[in-house]
Amino acid sequence: MDAVLKYAGLFWSEVKSLYTLYLFLLTAGTGIFEFFFDGQRLRKEESKKEEILARLIGALYFLGGIGLFILVKLA
Incomplete structure (x- = not known):
């Protein structure tokens, strides 16, 4: 456990x-x-599933980047 x-x-x-x-x-x-950009492009192509996935991934990247930056600066 100590090694981990x-x-x-x-x-x-x-x-x-x-x-x-x-x-x-x-x-x-x-x-x-x-x-914003990929989600909008996929909306125009009428790819609903891909649009939702692109928006979800974009939100996770954005919020994860902010969260990790805060953790790194506070710790």
Whole structure:
């Protein structure tokens, strides 16, 4: 169990060192693009299932990027 916690700590320290403002902007920007632009394009093509999936993925990218950025900055 101690080895797992050790590796989890090492993994978290790597994430903290790699997740900068630029990566946050890239993640959030990808989410916004996927949600608005891809969702709109798929709506015009009348691909309802793909539109819903694109909007869901975009929202997850955007909210996940914000959440991870907050966690990295607070921890």
